[in-house]
Amino acid sequence: xxxxxxxxxxxxxNSIDELPQEQQWLLQEARDxxxxxxxxxxxFQVGAVAKLVNGELVAGSNQENAxxxxxxxxxxxxxxxxxxxxxxxxxxTMAISYKSDSQKSDHPISPCGIxxxxxxxxxxxxxxxxxxILGGMEGPVYVIDSASRLLPLAxxxxxxx
Numbered sequence: 001x002x003x004x005x006x007x008x009x010x011x012x013x014n015s016i017d018e019l020p021q022e023q024q025w026l027l028q029e030a031r032d033x034x035x036x037x038x039x040x041x042x043x044f045q046v047g048a049v050a051k052l053v054n055g056e057l058v059a060g061s062n063q064e065n066a067x068x069x070x071x072x073x074x075x076x077x078x079x080x081x082x083x084x085x086x087x088x089x090x091x092x093t094m095a096i097s098y099k100s101d102s103q104k105s106d107h108p109i110s111p112c113g114i115x116x117x118x119x120x121x122x123x124x125x126x127x128x129x130x131x132x133i134l135g136g137m138e139g140p141v142y143v144i145d146s147a148s149r150l151l152p153l154a155x156x157x158x159x160x161x
Contacts, residue, residue, distance in 0.1 A: 006152040011143040019133070019141060023093070026051060027133050027141065029059070030095035037061035037074070043101035046074040046109075050082060050094040053128065058082040058091075075115040079122055090128030094119075094147070097135055105136035110150060119147035120154045 016024050026049055033047030039062055046062040060078030064071040072080075075096065082091060099105045111119060111132075123130055123146065132150075135141035148154065 008144075008149040010145070010149070013141040013143070015139065016135060016141055019143070022051075023095070023133055023143065026093060026095040027097060027135050029057070030097040030133075031099075031135075031137055033059045033061050033074075034097055034099045035061075038063045040064065041066070041068070044098065045100070046096065046098045048074040048078045048094055048096045050078055050091045050130075052082065052086055053090045053092045054086065056086055056089070058085065073112060073115050075111050076118050079118055083122070088126060090126040091122070091130045092128075093131040093133060095133040095135075097137065099137050106139035107136055108134035108140060108142045109136070110134060111147070116147070116151040117154070120151045120156070123148050124156060 013019055016027055019027065029049040030047045033049055034045040037045035037047065039045045041064050049057060049059045051057055058078055058081050060074045060081055062072065062074045063077060096111065098109055119130060129146035132144040132147050133141060
């Protein structure tokens with residue numbers, strides 16, 4: 001038996017003000033997009049904005065449904081829109097933010113498991129890493145160089161070949 005360790009590095013900024021200007025702008029856009037969320041059940045609004053490698057911007061917000069399993073997370077809404085409007089164009093950077101009626105939005109949140117799997121598949125499909133900027137409405141901000149880092153030991157299309 002041997003033991004293995006998985007770890008990765010990411011950048012932690014104390015606030016949005018420490019980010020490079022383009023990343024500040026993208027995170028602020030994600031914060032603004034939280035206002036487009038349809039979240040009457042959880043009251044947890046998530047916004048995501050991506051800059052594609054061709055310079056285009058795509059946004060998504062979470063869309064809930066009374067039948068909870070059919071709701072969509074902001075990240076998957078964004079990926080579906082980007083893939084539909086700009087097929088095969090990689091995402092350079094995606095910023096994700098949130099706000100809630102019941103808790104402070106003062107720390108980064110990470111994509112859920114389904115979104116991690118979807119982001120990993122998108123990276124693999126287009127052959128390009130997606131940089132993630134994660135932050136609340138205030139507080140620290142995480143910058144991760146590749147969304148796939150959030151899903152170690154991922155189930156990939158290679159397993160189906």
